Amino acid sequence: MVSRNEAQGVGPEAIRALRGGLSRAAFARQLGVTPLTVYRWELPEAAPQARRPRGRVAQALRQLAEGGQPTLPSALPRLAGSLLPQEMSPEERARLTPCLKFFQRADWRSAENVLLAMLASGELRSTGARALASAGLAYVYRWGFEDVRRAFTVLLPHLAEADAGLLPESIEVHVHAQAANLFASPDGRIFDAGKVNVHVARAETLLRSANISSAEVRCLLRMAEVAAAFHLGAPELISRQFGRLEETLSGVTDPTMRLMATHGIAHEAAIRGEASLATRRFRELAQGAARLGYGLLEARSLAFLAQRRLDEACEPDEALALVRRAREAAWDGRLGRGFSFIFAARAEADALLRLARFTEAEAVLDQGDAVVEDLAWTPHPLVVQRARLFYLTGRYADMRRLAVRLSSYSGSIQQALTHAYGVWVEALADWVEGNAQRSAESFAAAHARVLELGGWPYLRRDSIIAEVGARAAANQFPEARAALRRARATVEQFPSAWSTALLHRHEGWLLAREGRSREAREKLEASLATFTLAGDLPETALTRRTLLRVAQAAGEPGTESALLQSEEELRRHGITAPPDFSPGPLHAQEAPPTDAAPRLGAESLMVPFERLSVRGMGAPLIQRELVAVLEGLFPGCAPRLEELDSQDRATPLLGQTDIPASEWVELSDGYGRRLRVGVAGPLPADGRALLTALARLAGFALEVAVLRGFAHHVEPPLREPEGGAPEMPGFIAASPAMQRLKAELAGLSGSRATVIVTGESGSGKEVVARGLHRLSARSERPYVAFNCAAVPRELFEGQLFGYRRGAYTGATADHPGVIRTAHGGTLFLDEIGELPLEVQPKLLRFLENGEIFPLGETRPVQVDVRVIAATHRDLGKLVREGRFREDLYYRLQVVPVRVPPLRERREDILALARHFIAQLTPEGQEPPTLGPDAMAALVAHPWPGNVRELRNVIERSLAFGPLPAVLGADRLRITG
Numbered sequence: 001m002v003s004r005n006e007a008q009g010v011g012p013e014a015i016r017a018l019r020g021g022l023s024r025a026a027f028a029r030q031l032g033v034t035p036l037t038v039y040r041w042e043l044p045e046a047a048p049q050a051r052r053p054r055g056r057v058a059q060a061l062r063q064l065a066e067g068g069q070p071t072l073p074s075a076l077p078r079l080a081g082s083l084l085p086q087e088m089s090p091e092e093r094a095r096l097t098p099c100l101k102f103f104q105r106a107d108w109r110s111a112e113n114v115l116l117a118m119l120a121s122g123e124l125r126s127t128g129a130r131a132l133a134s135a136g137l138a139y140v141y142r143w144g145f146e147d148v149r150r151a152f153t154v155l156l157p158h159l160a161e162a163d164a165g166l167l168p169e170s171i172e173v174h175v176h177a178q179a180a181n182l183f184a185s186p187d188g189r190i191f192d193a194g195k196v197n198v199h200v201a202r203a204e205t206l207l208r209s210a211n212i213s214s215a216e217v218r219c220l221l222r223m224a225e226v227a228a229a230f231h232l233g234a235p236e237l238i239s240r241q242f243g244r245l246e247e248t249l250s251g252v253t254d255p256t257m258r259l260m261a262t263h264g265i266a267h268e269a270a271i272r273g274e275a276s277l278a279t280r281r282f283r284e285l286a287q288g289a290a291r292l293g294y295g296l297l298e299a300r301s302l303a304f305l306a307q308r309r310l311d312e313a314c315e316p317d318e319a320l321a322l323v324r325r326a327r328e329a330a331w332d333g334r335l336g337r338g339f340s341f342i343f344a345a346r347a348e349a350d351a352l353l354r355l356a357r358f359t360e361a362e363a364v365l366d367q368g369d370a371v372v373e374d375l376a377w378t379p380h381p382l383v384v385q386r387a388r389l390f391y392l393t394g395r396y397a398d399m400r401r402l403a404v405r406l407s408s409y410s411g412s413i414q415q416a417l418t419h420a421y422g423v424w425v426e427a428l429a430d431w432v433e434g435n436a437q438r439s440a441e442s443f444a445a446a447h448a449r450v451l452e453l454g455g456w457p458y459l460r461r462d463s464i465i466a467e468v469g470a471r472a473a474a475n476q477f478p479e480a481r482a483a484l485r486r487a488r489a490t491v492e493q494f495p496s497a498w499s500t501a502l503l504h505r506h507e508g509w510l511l512a513r514e515g516r517s518r519e520a521r522e523k524l525e526a527s528l529a530t531f532t533l534a535g536d537l538p539e540t541a542l543t544r545r546t547l548l549r550v551a552q553a554a555g556e557p558g559t560e561s562a563l564l565q566s567e568e569e570l571r572r573h574g575i576t577a578p579p580d581f582s583p584g585p586l587h588a589q590e591a592p593p594t595d596a597a598p599r600l601g602a603e604s605l606m607v608p609f610e611r612l613s614v615r616g617m618g619a620p621l622i623q624r625e626l627v628a629v630l631e632g633l634f635p636g637c638a639p640r641l642e643e644l645d646s647q648d649r650a651t652p653l654l655g656q657t658d659i660p661a662s663e664w665v666e667l668s669d670g671y672g673r674r675l676r677v678g679v680a681g682p683l684p685a686d687g688r689a690l691l692t693a694l695a696r697l698a699g700f701a702l703e704v705a706v707l708r709g710f711a712h713h714v715e716p717p718l719r720e721p722e723g724g725a726p727e728m729p730g731f732i733a734a735s736p737a738m739q740r741l742k743a744e745l746a747g748l749s750g751s752r753a754t755v756i757v758t759g760e761s762g763s764g765k766e767v768v769a770r771g772l773h774r775l776s777a778r779s780e781r782p783y784v785a786f787n788c789a790a791v792p793r794e795l796f797e798g799q800l801f802g803y804r805r806g807a808y809t810g811a812t813a814d815h816p817g818v819i820r821t822a823h824g825g826t827l828f829l830d831e832i833g834e835l836p837l838e839v840q841p842k843l844l845r846f847l848e849n850g851e852i853f854p855l856g857e858t859r860p861v862q863v864d865v866r867v868i869a870a871t872h873r874d875l876g877k878l879v880r881e882g883r884f885r886e887d888l889y890y891r892l893q894v895v896p897v898r899v900p901p902l903r904e905r906r907e908d909i910l911a912l913a914r915h916f917i918a919q920l921t922p923e924g925q926e927p928p929t930l931g932p933d934a935m936a937a938l939v940a941h942p943w944p945g946n947v948r949e950l951r952n953v954i955e956r957s958l959a960f961g962p963l964p965a966v967l968g969a970d971r972l973r974i975t976g
């Protein structure tokens with residue numbers, strides 16, 4: 001205790017005793033002085049920098065030291081609280097630590113239950129432990145359930161404790177990190193960028209002074225900064241903060257946090273206009289979150305993926321399916337509707353608008369807006385869809401009201417951007433009301449505003465494209481041309497098939513007004529084609545009407561009735577949008593084409609080339625475009641697309657196959673698979689050349705789509721090992737496909753990830769598994785193969801997980817089980833499709849946390865094993881049939897590796913044959929060489945039994961009689 005004498009003088013000992021368990025910084029905050037001052041008080045009297053408390057502070061401290069009630073300063077009574085236990089006890093730490101596992105697995109429900117139970121039971125006594133538990137709970141509510149307000153309620157008392165300096169530094173840092181994220185959260189009533197900065201700064205100081213090195217805390221701080229920059233609507237700041245976040249991420253091991261941070265990074269790519277990268281990232285994130293069972297993040301990623309795909313002009317049903325999955329993952333009764341729901345609503349409404357399902361679209365927008373209201377969020381994310389709804393259904397007064405709502409938005413979330421959207425909606429309202437000039441000015445103003453703000457490619461693109469049309473309508477041709485150049489550059493920079501189609505329409509309109517009706521029609525045809533293929537009913541109908549009006553103005557006969565039909569089509573869809581804004585006279589300077597025969601030659605290539613070179617199209621759309629273009633170019637020619645295997649056997653993909661094709665051209669699908677496009681004759685004179693040119697262009701477009709990640713299935717990137725292909729003795733890989741596979745295996749050698757190898761029976765799956773083991777750091781440890789098809793059901797669990805003696809009748813001795821046998825090494829689970837259903841959850845548990853429960857054992861056993869599974873069956877089908885658990889399926893699909901059948905890689909046949917001849921020739925004898933007829937026979941055989949069949953053929957041919965010098969076809973005896 002502090003002696004009266006010491007207290008009188010408030011010497012160093014007295015100060016230290018009064019400070020007790022408080023950090024210097026916390027103690028200093030209590031007293032309203034700096035930590036340096038406290039430091040100086042605590043120095044021995046003799047030290048040159050030593051100081052003593054003075055004045056009212058000294059008086060209050062003396063009173064406190066004497067056990068009396070301090071009168072001044074007012075913060076001091078709180079010091080009494082500081083004498084309660086603050087530091088966590090080892091027992092408390094032991095109780096709290098296991099919760100980390102729940103966070104890492106995104107098991108939010110368990111984390112919530114356990115933490116609530118601990119807080120309610122009173123087993124956590126110290127302020128430190130209680131604060132840490134609450135910070136954990138706030139984390140669960142914020143990231144697991146998107147319930148920011150509940151998170152706040154939980155954290156708030158501990159923020160007061162942190163302010164009062166009542167928390168140990170190592171725990172205070174967590175409280176500030178959570179607080180920073182809550183103030184940065186997507187809730188307009190809570191968001192406060194200033195407070196984010198304060199809490200980040202306080203956490204940073206504590207990290208430094210207490211020397212805490214936690215990558216996870218740093219990552220959380222960076223996430224808070226990024227979110228704050230995003231809500232402020234400051235793209236440049238977002239990019240800068242994202243750079244820092246990415247740097248921090250490298251040290252983070254918690255898989256859930258990695259996903260959360262990666263989600264932010266995907267967003268940043270979208271904001272920067274890196275469309276393909278964003279699509280790829282959202283797709284991967286959705287898969288990663290699904291594997292982890294992190295419903296909310298899966299839903300959010302799917303919502304953004306749906307929006308990305310719509311931008312790429314996917315069919316609306318695809319987007320609706322993604323939104324449906326998002327709803328299932330999060331909102332179908334499991335979670336309240338938070339921020340992410342707004343984006344699911346946006347994608348859903350967009351898709352419904354494309355299907356002309358206006359009432360449903362409006363209902364979805366209303367649901368989304370209810371969340372916007374509840375969160376005091378900016379209304380702009382749903383604006384484009386709402387404005388389109390009003391435009392298509394002729395609700396112009398509503399459109400004006402929407403513009404006012406945006407322009408008068410006074411919230412703090414992306415205010416400037418929201419106002420820019422307001423200008424855009426106003427411009428649209430002017431447009432539909434026929435005020436082209438004012439509309440053009442407003443679109444230009446919206447565009448200028450968003451350029452000033454930086455980033456935000458969507459509004460940039462939408463406003464500049466609209467300006468082209470508005471300028472054209474206002475007869476401002478030079479301005480329209482200037483806008484067109486800018487619009488083209490913008491679409492180049494932020495590719496989107498749907499936006500390109502829109503730009504083509506506006507450009508067509510401009511050309512028509514300039515009197516260049518032939519070119520106008522080509523643009524409009526290109527636009528029409530993309531909208532048609534994308535299944536966008538309203539835009540298709542509107543574009544068709546514009547096209548017909550241009551044709552009519554150009555004096556083309558027969559357009560009257562087509563126009564009537566077109567109006568009827570619009571009516572049928574419930575579209576009341578005016579024909580075109582301020583139509584004005586169209587000049588007909590060019591004679592319309594007079595014959596209906598296919599127009600060939602350079603000119604006729606214009607539209608097809610335009611259609612096939614739209615940037616941002618996905619691979620399926622390109623394929624459909626190719627067939628549609630050919631249909632248009634050679635009417636009645638029955639175009640079709642087929643895939644060819646290495647034996648030239650064709651599988652039809654698209655188009656008509658009942659009329660035999662007379663012309664074929666091959667192209668690649670961008671992945672190296674062969675396609676061919678065919679048409680039935682007779683073709684015009686230069687038809688063949690045209691077909692070839694278009695096939696080449698489509699092949700090129702497909703390749704670009706794959707490279708840019710617009711293809712449907714993004715294959716894993718190949719990681720070339722440093723210094724060329726890896727050494728894998730005995731693994732024959734002469735074909736490009738196997739070379740790629742080898743490089744892929746080398747890329748996987750450093751990882752612990754579970755790999756699933758698929759491929760037909762005998763194709764070499766086990767060889768791949770062994771190769772992977774040999775390449776890995778585990779190569780010196782055991783490699784254990786276990787065939788799931790070879791073990792009787794009732795013995796399965798024991799064989800796999802092991803058992804204690806007496807665990808069941810017949811268990812006469814302990815058995816470690818194959819998993820434990822493989823400890824430190826690799827376990828190859830062959831025929832995983834045969835795994836009994838009842839064992840599947842146990843294997844899943846093992847894959848997730850490395851724990852097994854041997855039979856008869858009461859505690860789990862931790863094992864370090866890398867699993868490589870293999871199957872020749874279609875696991876997806878087994879899942880659909882209910883014979884394989886979906887969760888295990890996704891867990892296994894972390895890294896899929898496909899071994900192609902031998903017929904798809906004929907370059908390997910002779911290399912393998914020579915390898916087997918060398919291997920099977922008895923020692924001391926000269927291996928025979930292959931005769932030319934044998935080689936021809938080997939290469940021609942389809943090898944339904946794959947490499948195993950080839951090996952058997954060679955083995956048989958060497959087994960009978962003396963070895964010949966040259967192995968001829970007669971000795972090979974290939975059957976089947």
Ligand SMILES: Nc1ncnc2c1ncn2[C@@H]1O[C@H](COP(=O)(O)OP(=O)(O)OP(=O)(O)O)[C@@H](O)[C@H]1O
Nearest residue numbers: 730731732760761762763764765766767872947948
């Ligand atoms: N790339 C290769 N290089 C050398 N040998 C190979 C290669 N691929 C397969 N083999 C040989 O072919 C035979 C069949 O291979 P493996 O057992 O790996 O096929 P699998 O796909 O696992 O078959 P299953 O599905 O029937 O289990 C083995 O004798 C193997 O050594």
